[in-house]
Each structure stands twice: as structure tokens, then as C-alpha cells.
Amino acid sequence: MAGGRAKNNVLPGFTPALGYTIFYLSLIVLIPLSALFFKTATLTWDDFVAAVTAPRVLASYRVTFGASLAAAVINGFFGVLVAWVLVRYRFPGKKLIDALVDLPFALPTAVAGITLASIYSQNGWLGRYLEPRGIKVAFTPLGIAVAMVFIGLPFVVRTVQPVLEELDQEIEEAASCLGANRWQTFRRVLLPTMLPAILTGFALSFARAVGEYGSIIFIAGNMPMVSEITPLLIITKLEQYDYAGATAIATVMLVVSFFMLLCINLLQKWSRRFAE
Amino acid sequence: MVGKGLHKKERKGATVTEPAWVRWLLISVALAFLALFLVLPLAAVFAQALEKGWEAYLAALKEPDTISAIRLTLITAAVCVPLNLFFGIVAAWAIAKFSFPGKSFLITLIDLPFSVSPVVSGLIYVLIFGLQGWLGPWLQEHDIKIIFAVPGIILATIFVTFPFIARELIPLMESQGREEEEAALTLGANGLQTFLRVTFPNIKWGILYGVILCNARAMGEFGAVSVVSGHVRGSTNTIPLQVEILYNEYSYAAAFAVASLLALLALVTLAVKTVSEWKMQQTISAAETER
Numbered sequence: 001m002a003g004g005r006a007k008n009n010v011l012p013g014f015t016p017a018l019g020y021t022i023f024y025l026s027l028i029v030l031i032p033l034s035a036l037f038f039k040t041a042t043l044t045w046d047d048f049v050a051a052v053t054a055p056r057v058l059a060s061y062r063v064t065f066g067a068s069l070a071a072a073v074i075n076g077f078f079g080v081l082v083a084w085v086l087v088r089y090r091f092p093g094k095k096l097i098d099a100l101v102d103l104p105f106a107l108p109t110a111v112a113g114i115t116l117a118s119i120y121s122q123n124g125w126l127g128r129y130l131e132p133r134g135i136k137v138a139f140t141p142l143g144i145a146v147a148m149v150f151i152g153l154p155f156v157v158r159t160v161q162p163v164l165e166e167l168d169q170e171i172e173e174a175a176s177c178l179g180a181n182r183w184q185t186f187r188r189v190l191l192p193t194m195l196p197a198i199l200t201g202f203a204l205s206f207a208r209a210v211g212e213y214g215s216i217i218f219i220a221g222n223m224p225m226v227s228e229i230t231p232l233l234i235i236t237k238l239e240q241y242d243y244a245g246a247t248a249i250a251t252v253m254l255v256v257s258f259f260m261l262l263c264i265n266l267l268q269k270w271s272r273r274f275a276e
Numbered sequence: 277m278v279g280k281g282l283h284k285k286e287r288k289g290a291t292v293t294e295p296a297w298v299r300w301l302l303i304s305v306a307l308a309f310l311a312l313f314l315v316l317p318l319a320a321v322f323a324q325a326l327e328k329g330w331e332a333y334l335a336a337l338k339e340p341d342t343i344s345a346i347r348l349t350l351i352t353a354a355v356c357v358p359l360n361l362f363f364g365i366v367a368a369w370a371i372a373k374f375s376f377p378g379k380s381f382l383i384t385l386i387d388l389p390f391s392v393s394p395v396v397s398g399l400i401y402v403l404i405f406g407l408q409g410w411l412g413p414w415l416q417e418h419d420i421k422i423i424f425a426v427p428g429i430i431l432a433t434i435f436v437t438f439p440f441i442a443r444e445l446i447p448l449m450e451s452q453g454r455e456e457e458e459a460a461l462t463l464g465a466n467g468l469q470t471f472l473r474v475t476f477p478n479i480k481w482g483i484l485y486g487v488i489l490c491n492a493r494a495m496g497e498f499g500a501v502s503v504v505s506g507h508v509r510g511s512t513n514t515i516p517l518q519v520e521i522l523y524n525e526y527s528y529a530a531a532f533a534v535a536s537l538l539a540l541l542a543l544v545t546l547a548v549k550t551v552s553e554w555k556m557q558q559t560i561s562a563a564e565t566e567r
Contacts, residue, residue, distance in 0.1 A: 009373075009374060009375075009454070010458055010461050010462075011373050011374070011454055011457055011458065011461070011467075011470075012461075012467035012470075013369060013370075013467055014370060014373075014374045014376075017366045017367070017369045017370035018370040018374075018376070020363075020366050020367075021363070021366060021367040021370050021371075021382070022382075024363045024367075025367075025382075025385060025386060028431075028434055028435055028438055029385065029386075029388055029389060029435065029438060030385070031404075032400040032401060032403075032404055032435065033388070033392070033400055035400050035403045035404050035409075035410065036396070036399070036400050036403060039403050078306070078309045081302060081305060081306050081309070082306045082309070082310065084302065084306075085302055085303050085306040085307075086306075088293070089299055089302070089303055091303050097307070097310060099546050099547075099549075099550045100310070100314055100315070100546070101310070101314070102546055102549065103314050103318065103542060103546065104314070105489070105492075106489075106492050106541075106542035106543075106545040106546050106549075107317075107318075107496070107538070107539060107542040108492075108495070108496025108497070108498060108515075108516050108538045108541075108542070109394075109496070109498050109499065109516075110496070110498040110516040110517075110519050110520055110535070110538075111321060111496070111516070111519065111535040111538045111539055111542075112317060113498075114519060114520075114523045114531060114532070114535060115317045115318075115320050115321050115324075115532075115535070116317055118320060118324060118528070118532075119316060119317060119320050124320075125316065125320060126316070149313060150313055150314075150317070153313060153314070169292050172292040173292055176292065182294055182295075182298075207391055210393070211391070211392065211393025211394065211395070211396070212393075212394075212499075213393065213394050213395050213498070213499035213502075214394070214498035214499050214502075214516070218523065231393050231394070231395040231396075231499065232395075234395050234396070234399060235395060235502070235503060238399065238402065238503065243402075243403070243406075243408050246399060247399070247403065250393075250395070250396045250399050253393050253395075253396055254392065254393075254396055257391045257392055257393065257396075258391075260391060261384070261387070261388070261391045264391075265384060
């Protein structure tokens with residue numbers, strides 16, 4: 001193998017580089033992650049099922065996945081709109097806004113959390129107008145969704161934007177010459193082309209929201225059965241020294257993340273094929 | 277670059293754009309959404325930090341607990357970023373410059389920490405080093421503290437920032453191919469010279485981009501660190517944890533004052549990121565014109 005590689009690749013250092021990569025990856029990521037499965041394996045099946053299907057745990061799945069789905073849908077819609085506006089139109093301050101879209105990646109989650117909580121609380125900048133009208137955001141599931149929209153926003157914009165930039169405008173001209181109006185061109189020509197990227201961004205935003213902790217706990221209110229997210233429940237169990245319970249729930253979360261990762265990889269493969 | 281711009285201008289006013297009122301409607305809705313979800317929170321951090329005036333702001337930052345939190349955050353980043361930088365460069369060299377079976381699987385594994393919940397990232401280290409964990413009894417016998425101490429914070433932070441630099445460098449180095457390195461080696465340079473004189477200039481902006489994002493996450497990580505830290509004031513609190521404590525004690529102005537440091541860090545990160553993206557684009561298009 002080494003001989004064959006040396007023939008068409010003269011660059012040095014392959015074996016040590018790959019060796020170190022695998023060593024560091026195992027040490028930092030793979031071995032610690034496997035600890036979770038080994039710990040779970042020490043539970044009996046019945047204990048495991050009981051731990052992950054307790055009513056309070058089920059309620060936390062509903063809150064987490066429901067709010068994540070709502071946030072991903074909102075981000076899917078507005079993400080495409082923002083990407084479209086940033087790629088297709090010119091307006092003052094566009095460069096600045098383009099850079100600002102990544103703010104949720106750069107702003108630490110705890111800062112986002114306390115800020116959103118204060119804006120939407122009773123006396124906050126927005127809360128004081130919303131609460132008299134009966135819209136309670138802070139300390140309700142709605143607040144959880146708001147925090148998830150914030151942290152998931154860049155994903156859709158940043159996956160759709162390059163696709164829109166690469167798009168050849170000739171197909172739009174062709175559609176127009178064939179008698180399609182602008183809306184028909186968008187729906188029948190542009191939207192199908194963007195779809196794999198939109199779905200990838202949607203899935204990324206959903207996956208991030210499901211695991212999110214820092215930006216949510218301050219605004220959520222954290223009432224068991226109502227506004228308690230699954231990651232918080234893991235921490236609660238840990239604080240009660242219920243390591244088995246925490247591990248079991250974490251395993252469910254991890255399996256969901258692996259499944260999402262698989263979906264995202266398949267979606268990305270699909271969009272690459274679409275691009276060609 | 278210039279050619280692309282002309283291309284677009286030429287087409288303006290053809291059948292591929294929307295009526296002006298639709299354009300402005302879409303721009304307004306998009307900007308209103310961004311103002312509501314991005315600009316408003318950012319402004320709120322600074323407004324609330326300065327609510328009680330500059331003196332209270334500075335006093336909040338001079339609190340001994342806050343200063344020790346800042347010190348711990350800086351130490352954490354100073355350990356994590358170089359380790360992940362070294363890994364990122366080595367992994368990108370192996371993955372981008374050579375072909376071998378299982379490459380895309382390896383990239384997926386490197387990405388793994390991105391998709392794990394921060395809370396789970398902290399938990400796995402508790403399961404290994406905690407009192408009930410694999411190494412717990414042994415560590416206690418030898419009086420080594422990892423969980424609820426600084427080493428645990430550093431380990432959890434390395435885990436969550438693990439992919440940042442590698443993820444940035446792999447596609448960049450792949451796009452550059454290996455002709456230039458091959459030429460240098462043919463001309464008699466050794467491996468290290470080739471890397472320093474040929475590869476490094478091509479990827480330096482990519483490295484800066486990865487480092488600044490890795491650093492932002494390392495300094496701002498909350499979930500994973502909160503699981504392993506134990507929240508001991510003045511000794512195992514990082515800046516984000518200090519923000520949480522102050523906020524939960526209802527010292528809102530102080531909490532936002534400390535939070536504003538992290539918000540400033542985020543703004544600097546965005547600025548450096550934008551510049552390095554622009555520089556990377558330049559390097560790539562310069563290489564394309566040369567070809």
C-alpha cells in the first residue's frame with residue numbers, strides 16, 4: 001500500500017499524520033462517548049425503559065422536539081428569505097448584515113439566554129408590550145422556541161446562500177421566455193433547486209435546537225411537565241446523583257443526534273448530486 | 277470577481293428580477309426579522325450592562341470572583357485552542373493531501389462533537405472521571421481531581437471545540453490540491469520546509485478563521501462546562517458560569533456587565549471572521565488566475 005501511494009503521491013508524513021488524527025480523535029471523542037454506552041449497558045432493559053419513558057421525561061421530549069420543530073420551520077422560512085435578500089438585492093448596510101447573521105454562532109449561549117429572557121420578561125423591551133396583550137413568551141414553551149430560533153437562524157441562511165449564489169440565472173430567463181411569471185419561476189424552478197439546501201439547513205437547525213441548553217434555560221421557566229427541556233432533565237438527574245437515569249436519557253439524546261447526523265449527511269450528498 | 281459583477285449588472289432589468297415593491301417588501305420583512313432576533317438582543321446586552329452607569333459597570337468587572345472567572349476562561353482557551361489547532365492541521369494534512377479508504381467516515385467522526393448536546397458532552401467526562409466513573413476510585417486514591425475542577429473544564433471544552441479548526445482546513449486544503457507541494461519537494465525542499473513555505477501561506481487565513489471560531493466557543497461554552505465545573509466561586513467558574521450565578525442572584529446589571537465582555541468577544545470574532553473569509557477568497561481567486 002505504501003509503495004503504491006509513494007508512486008503517485010510524493011508528499012511526506014501520511015502515516016504519522018493519520019496516526020495522530022486517529023489517536024487524538026479516540027482519546028478526546030470516541031473513548032469518552034463510548035463510556036456513555038458502557039454505562040447504559042450496566043442497566044437492565046426494564047430499568048432503561050422505565051428511566052427513558054417516565055412521564056416527566058416524555059413531557060420533556062414533547063417540549064424539546066415540539067419547540068425545535070417549530071423553530072426549525074420558522075428558520076426554514078425566514079432563513080430562505082434572508083438568504084434570498086442577501087444574494088439578490090442591493091441595499092445599504094448589506095455587508096454588515098451579512099456578517100451579523102453569524103452572531104448566534106459567536107455569541108455565547110448563556111449571554112443569549114439571559115438577554116432573551118430579559119427582553120421578553122414582563123418589564124422587558126418586548127415583554128411589556130406583549131404581556132398586556134396576553135402573549136406570554138418568557139417562562140413558557142413559546143420562549144423556548146424563541147431561543148431556538150435565535151441559535152438556529154444562521155444554519156439555513158448559510159446553507160441556502162451559496163446555492164443561490166451559484167445558481168445560473170439563464171434558467172430563470174428560459175422560464176420567463178416560456179411564459180412563466182416570477183412567482184411560477186420561483187415555485188417551479190428555483191424552489192426545487194434550493195430544496196436540498198433548505199432541508200439540510202432545516203435539519204441542522206433542528207439538531208442544534210434539540211441539544212441546546214444555555215440559551216434556553218434562562219427563558220424557559222423550567223417547570224416540570226410544561227417547560228422543562230430534556231438536556232436540563234439530564235442535569236437535574238445528575239444533581240440528584242441519579243447517574244443511571246441521567247445516562248439513560250443522555251443515550252436517547254445521543255442516538256437522536258446520530259440519527260440526525262445521518263440524515264444531514266444523506267441530505268448533503270443529495271444536494272451535491274443536485275448541484276451537478 | 278470583477279467579471280462576475282459585470283455579468284450581474286448586464287442582466288439587471290431583464291426578466292429575472294421582481295417588481296420594485298416586491299423587492300422592498302422582501303427586504304423590509306427580512307430586515308425586520310433580523311432586527312428582532314439579532315440586533316435587539318445584542319443592543320439589550322450593552323444597554324442593560326450600562327443601566328447603572330459606567331462606575332457600576334467597571335465595579336462589576338473588578339469583582340474578585342469575576343476576575344478569577346476571566347483568568348480561568350483565558351487559561352482554558354490557551355490550552356484548548358493550541359491543542360485543537362495542532363490536531364486540525366495534522367488531520368487536514370492527512371485527509372486533504374492523501375487519499376485512503378474510510379476518509380469520509382473519518383470526517384464524520386471528526387464532526388461528531390458538533391452534533392452532541394453540550395450537556396451530554398459534559399456528562400461523558402463525569403462518567404469517566406467522576407466518583408462513580410471508570411477512573412473515579414483510582415483518581416480519589418491518588419488525590420487527583422478532574423471533575424468539579426479545572427482539568428474537567430478544559431477536557432469538556434476541548435471536546436466541544438474539537439472539530440472547529442480541522443473542519444475549516446480540510447475543504448480549504450483539498451481545494452488547493454498538492455501540485456505546489458510536489459513542486460517544492462521536487463526542487464529539493466524537505467517536508468517541514470514545504471509545509472512552512474508552501475502550504476502555510478496558502479492556509480494562514482483559514483487557520484485564523486478556525487482559531488477565532490474555536491476560541492469564541494472555548495471562551496463561551498456553557499452547557500458542557502456547567503456539568504463538569506461544580507460551580508465553585510472564585511475557583512472553577514468561567515465567565516459564562518459567572519454570568520449565570522450573578523443572574524440567578526438577581527444582580528442583573530452585574531450579570532450583563534460580565535456578559536458584555538463575551539458580547540464584545542463575539543463582535544470581534546465576527547469582524548476577524550469576515551476579514552479572514554475575504555482574504556481566503558482572495559487567495560483562492562489569485563491561485564485560480566495563476567492557473
